[in-house]
Structures are given as structure tokens and as C-alpha cells.
Amino acid sequence: MKVAFIVSEFPVLSETFVLNQIIGLIERGHEVDIYADQLGDRSKIHPVVERYRLLERTYYLPPVPKNLLLRVLKGLSLLIVNGYKDPLLVPRSLNIFKYGKQALSLWLLYTAIPTFKKSYDIIHCQFGTQSFRGMAFRNINAPRAKLITTFRGHDISKHIQQHGEHVYKKLFETGDFFLxxxxxxxxxxxxxxxxxxxxxxxRSGLNCDKFIFSHRCLPADGRVRIATTGRLVEKKGIEYSIRAVAKLALFNPNIEYNIIGDGPLREELQQLIQQLKITHLVNLLGWKNEREIMEILNNAHLFIAPSVTAKDGNQDAPVNVLKEAMAMGLPVISTYHGGIPELVEDGVSGFLVSERDVDALAEKLGYLIEHPEIWTEMGRAGRAYVEAHYDLNKLNDQLVAIYRQVLTTDLDTGQQHSPLQTVRHRYS
Known part of the structure; x- marks a missing residue:
């Protein structure tokens, strides 16, 4: 199969779930191209990007300005360039009688590729927010391809709050399948x-073989190391885990809290750590590469992911960092938030508390520290659950099966089994 991935930015170090699918498809013999709105940070590239030479498969489309006047002005240069390279392309991209709002809003003009000669079976939009580009890409470049969109988090939470519940109406009418x-x-x-x-x-999977399971036990010096991995943004809720550690430290100062990641809230969180007088206990480590992250997690005893619903509505699915920690045998503490309860079973692989509940976070941390005898059992339960439900190889096989079923099934007439029935039956 020939597949086009539609993404916002590439490469992105934090979006390993996209890389995992791309590599999985390539390793299974399929052709994959990547279409992005902007170039990611080239100084922080995942090793597989170079190993599989993914930048050679990546094409960058001109970003569509939100400001309409700016969109028109920049569109004039595209009219000239595209008209010179492909005289028939401009009339097609501006045909409002055929394409309606997509042509009028200039989305087709910004997505049209002069003398486009590629063909695709599948156009896969990563995040619903990229579906607008995906719909335009199919209409102007690859009208015979099937359009699939994956919803992952902010696109189905924050984006809805910002743009209203009908923002995906056209996509639901014209898209072929959704994940x-x-x-x-x-x-x-x-x-x-x-x-x-x-x-x-x-689901977004991971290669469990890369995450070595180890039994957690109380170290000889009694110092318990707690870890968190994530961007320093509101929805990760790291403010509340810092406050919980400060509260816990009043009774148990023999702890160490390492926070891996960076983001816009770094300075604010550093000030909070100083105000709470716990600079000797809490470390903002910044971004680390994969090897460094695994080394920190391997030396940790507990993991915390205190996700919250942000003021703009942004929410998380079962976050990958939780899966990685569980795969390595770490007991975890997280929140009743988004899709996280589908990953962490309260009292089995860890604990769940309400969002922003500092007292509950501190209580569960304290309980785990006082009962190290349950760490191994919780770690085993977490590892087993991740292996059963988030194995990357199984999920990539499932993705291929979904593609094939969408290509061979007319969902409108109901001919053959629907992808929903077939895939669920095969992988249940």
C-alpha cells in the first residue's frame, strides 16, 4: 500500500506514536510519505528519523495563515508560482462551484502540489486538526485515496472548546474511517x-522489548526516587505533584523527585519549588534523550503522571510515558482524567486520584513509600497490562488490517463485514 501521513510538524521528538506507525508500515513493506506544515526542531531528532531516512520521505506544504488578509496576500505568490509550474492547477484549486468553501478559503491553493504525480491508497491524518489539510490534499492531489483520521487528545478536547461542536461536521460527512x-x-x-x-x-503502542522490567525494592539508604516525564504545560498537572511532594516531605524528607521535560511553565514551576523550599528534593531536569530517560526511570521507584483538564479544555489519552513506566515495572500514580483510567487500574497497577487533588496525591505517595512490599506486585500488573493491550507490533498489524478493510469495504452500502466488526473480532 501507498500511504500519505498528514502531520502538523515533522520531526517532533515527543510524537513517537507517529514515528512508531510510520516505521511499522515501512517494515511491513508499505510505502509511506509524510506531508507536514512545518519543519520540526532538527537539533532534537529521534534516532529512527535518521536510521530510516525519513526526512527524504517528507514534504513541506505552505502553512495556511489564520489571518484572512495575510492568507490572500501570500496566496497571490502561490498563484504565480503554481500557475507557472502547472497552468491547470490554479483554476482547479479555485473552483468554488466544485469544491465550495475549501476553494473559497484557499485551503486547496495552499495544499495543491504542482505537477503532482504520486498516487496513494490511504491518506492518514494524525490528529483531527490536520483533517482540514487532509481533506484538501485528497480533493486536489489524490481524489481516489481513502481518508482516515486519528483523534488523539487536544484535537477532540481543546479544539472543540475553541471552535465549537460542529467543527468536524464536513470531515464526518466525507471521511472514510476514523480512529x-x-x-x-x-x-x-x-x-x-x-x-x-x-x-x-x-491505541498508541510501544515496543515493550525496549523497556526492561525490573523489580522495585526499597534501597539501602531508604531514599525513594519519584519520577515524572512530560511537557511542562498545564494539562500535565505537574504543579500538583510538586505540591504533593512538598506536603509529603514534611513527614518524610528522604525522597527525591525528578521531572523530565521542558516547556513554557518551566520558570513558573522552578519558582514554585523555591517558594515551597524543596529545591534539595525536586529537580527540573529538562529534555533528555531516550537513553537518559530510561536510565532515570530504571533508577526510580515510583512514577507519577498528575494530568488535569486545562482551562482551554485540553485533555490527555492514556499517555505514553505512563505505559513506558509501567512496562519498566514502576508502580504509578495518576488521575481520573481522559483515557488514563483505561490504562491504570486503581489499586492494581497503581493508584488514581481526582484531578488537582494535592492531598490525595500526597496520601497515595505516602502509602506507597510506607508499603514497598507491594511495589513488585503492582509493577508486574502494569507490565502485563501494557504487554496485553499496547504491544506495538500487534497494533501496527492491526493498522494494516484497518487500511486493507477500508480499501475493500463500501461502508455506505455495508458490503462485506465492516472494519469495526472485522478488526475487533481479529484483535479482541
Whole structure:
């Protein structure tokens, strides 16, 4: 199969779930091209990007300005360039009688590729926010391809709050199939108007072989190391875990809290650490590469992911860092947030508390520190659950099966088994 991935930015160090799917498809013999709005940070590139020479497969489309006047002005230069290279392309991209709003809004003009000679079976939009580019890409470049969109988090939470519940109406009418990375977001997609027969859960997986399981036990010096990995943004809730550690330290100062990641809240969180007088306990480590992260997690005893719903509505699915920690045998503490309860079973692989509940976070941390005898059992339960439900190889096989089923099934007439029935039956 020939597949086009539509993404916002590439490469992005934090979006390993996209890389995992691209590599999985390539290793299974399929052709994959990547279409992005902007170039990612070249100084922080995942090793597989170079190993598989993914930048040679990547094409950058001109970003569509949000400001309409600026969009028109920049569009004039595209008219000249595209008209020179491909005289028939400009009239097609501006045909409002055929394409309506997509042509009038200039989305087709900004997405049209002069003398386009590629063909695709599947156009896969990563995040619903990229579906607008994906719909334009199919209309102007590859009209015979099937359009699939994966909803992952901010696209089905923050984006809805900002743009309204009808923002994906056209996509639901014209898209061929939809994926959500957890049941929580699948239900939301259906509520927004998507045909439930056209959307299934397809989780983001990881290669469990890369994450070595180890039994956790109390160290000889009694110092318990706690870890968190994530961007320093509001929805990660790191403010509340810092406050919980400060509260816990009043009774148990023999702890160390390492926070891996960077982001816009770094300075604010550093000030909070200083105000709480816990600079000797809490470390903001910044971005680390994969090897460094695994080394820190391997030396940790507990993991915390205190996700919250941000003021702009942004929410998380079952976050990959939780899966990685569980795969390595770490007991975890997280929140009743988004799709996280689908990953962490309260009292089995860790604990769940309400969002922003500092007292509950401190209580559960304290309980785990006082009961190291349950760490191994919780770690085993977490590892087993991740292996059973988030194995990358199985999920990449499932993605290929979904593609093939979409290509061979007419969802509107119901001929053959629907992808929903077939894929669920095969991988249940």
C-alpha cells in the first residue's frame, strides 16, 4: 500500500506514536510519505528519523495563515508560482462551484502540489486538526485515496472548546474511517456526530522489548526516587505533584523527585519549588534523550503522571510515558482524567486520584513509600497490562488490517463485514 501521513510538524521528538506507525508500515513493506506544515526542531531528532531516512520521505506544504488578509496576500505568490509550474492547477484549486468553501478559503491553493504525480491508497491524518489539510490534499492531489483520521487528545478536547461542536461536521460527512486512541475519545467523537460504525479504538503502542522490567525494592539508604516525564504545560498537572511532594516531605524528607521535560511553565514551576523550599528534593531536569530517560526511570521507584483538564479544555489519552513506566515495572500514580483510567487500574497497577487533588496525591505517595512490599506486585500488573493491550507490533498489524478493510469495504452500502466488526473480532 501507498500511504500519505498528514502531520502538523515533522520531526517532533515527543510524537513517537507517529514515528512508531510510520516505521511499522515501512517494515511491513508499505510505502509511506509524510506531508507536514512545518519543519520540526532538527537539533532534537529521534534516532529512527535518521536510521530510516525519513526526512527524504517528507514534504513541506505552505502553512495556511489564520489571518484572512495575510492568507490572500501570500496566496497571490502561490498563484504565480503554481500557475507557472502547472497552468491547470490554479483554476482547479479555485473552483468554488466544485469544491465550495475549501476553494473559497484557499485551503486547496495552499495544499495543491504542482505537477503532482504520486498516487496513494490511504491518506492518514494524525490528529483531527490536520483533517482540514487532509481533506484538501485528497480533493486536489489524490481524489481516489481513502481518508482516515486519528483523534488523539487536544484535537477532540481543546479544539472543540475553541471552535465549537460542529467543527468536524464536513470531515464526518466525507471521511472514510476514523480512529481514536482510547474509548473515552471514541465516545466523544460519536457524540459529536461521527457514525459509530466508522470509528474504532486504535491505541498508541510501544515496543515493550525496549523497556526492561525490573523489580522495585526499597534501597539501602531508604531514599525513594519519584519520577515524572512530560511537557511542562498545564494539562500535565505537574504543579500538583510538586505540591504533593512538598506536603509529603514534611513527614518524610528522604525522597527525591525528578521531572523530565521542558516547556513554557518551566520558570513558573522552578519558582514554585523555591517558594515551597524543596529545591534539595525536586529537580527540573529538562529534555533528555531516550537513553537518559530510561536510565532515570530504571533508577526510580515510583512514577507519577498528575494530568488535569486545562482551562482551554485540553485533555490527555492514556499517555505514553505512563505505559513506558509501567512496562519498566514502576508502580504509578495518576488521575481520573481522559483515557488514563483505561490504562491504570486503581489499586492494581497503581493508584488514581481526582484531578488537582494535592492531598490525595500526597496520601497515595505516602502509602506507597510506607508499603514497598507491594511495589513488585503492582509493577508486574502494569507490565502485563501494557504487554496485553499496547504491544506495538500487534497494533501496527492491526493498522494494516484497518487500511486493507477500508480499501475493500463500501461502508455506505455495508458490503462485506465492516472494519469495526472485522478488526475487533481479529484483535479482541
Amino acid at each position: 481514536a486512541n482510547c474509548e473515552f475519545f471514541r465516545n466523544r467523537v460519536i457524540k459529536l456526530g461521527c457514525d459509530e460504525k466508522k470509528v474504532i479504538v486504535h
